Amino acid sequence: MLLLPLLLLGVILPGGDNKDVLQGPTSLHLKRISTFVNSTWTQNLGSGWLDDLQVHGWESDSGTAIFLKPWSKGNFSDEEMTELEDIFRAHFILFTQYVQDLVNELQLKYPFVIQIILGCELHSGKAIESSLRGALGGLDVLRVQNHSCVPAPDSGSRGQKFCALVTQNEGTSDILERLLSDTCPRYLLGVLDAGKAELQRQPEAWLSSGPTPGPGHLLLVCHVSGFYPKPVRVMWMRGEQEQPGTQQGDVMPNADWTWYLRVTLNVAAGEAAGLSCRVKHISLGDKDIILYWGHPTSIGLILVAIIVPSLILLICLALWFWRRW
């Protein structure tokens, strides 16, 4: 009776933790990277990302978005998408011109790179926070958030000048305000919903033995592959007990946008039986994958395969003897 609550704790805790860690994408970021080579030559790149997954490209010549996933438009209509493309196309052209005109005033030296990231992120409790960040050569210059532009602490007068640039033009700051407070959050929710099936890919898992780590020892390897998003928890277990010697490798990319991880355990050969590899991932819900080392089921099958025919043979022999006798 005293043990029962402890056992329950042991069973409930492993399932209950990591809910926050093992979640899918929560953010959308639109990036613009502009390389100003000289006074007449600027190279513009644009892309859209859900966390680490690219969902949009940008065709600079025609000024149109490339939708990399069938669900990249989320729940936006074609009209609204066209309107957004118009805004970004105008931004790409006008902003480039603007910066070129102000190169001397801003004391910029060719070549230089400007990075602009507009994004929004879903926080716990369904709050969505939007912001625009501007950087020059990888150094933060400004951040627009909560209706105000704040120069980065180390950016000096440059940050203030760039902020003035952003806020001075009423049309631009109205559009930016709408993108941050309305468009981005609405689009983020819509696209997360539209891509739900692909944004959660279930892992496959299998076991193998690695190169032997020493005399009388085995290296048990648990392979987990094809999952998305990246956060995953893989443990070698004995019953409900996580094995402290579990070694986790790096999460490696697969050829598609899914991930691969191998997790090993070095054990004395006699202690491998009864160990299992347990995989937790958001795509699995509460149904963890559990693989047993040495496959007790197949050992059971072998036993059945040997014992049953032997028994039948014995009975036949007995019958034959009995009849003869």
Ligand SMILES: *[C@@H]1O[C@H](CO)[C@@H](O)[C@H](O)[C@H]1NC(C)=O
């Ligand atoms: C700017 O760079 C491009 C590409 O490197 C080059 O073709 C062009 O002549 C340069 N223009 C000036 C004014 O230096």
Ligand SMILES: *[C@@H]1O[C@H](CO)[C@@H](O)[C@H](O)[C@H]1NC(C)=O
């Ligand atoms: C922006 O405003 C929200 C709520 O209005 C607040 O929670 C958040 O901390 C603010 N962020 C910054 C950077 O001021």
Ligand SMILES: *[C@@H]1O[C@H](CO)[C@@H](O)[C@H](O)[C@H]1NC(C)=O
């Ligand atoms: C798209 O989905 C979001 C979130 O569910 C919703 O707020 C929005 O009204 C939907 N439609 C459009 C056109 O944004």
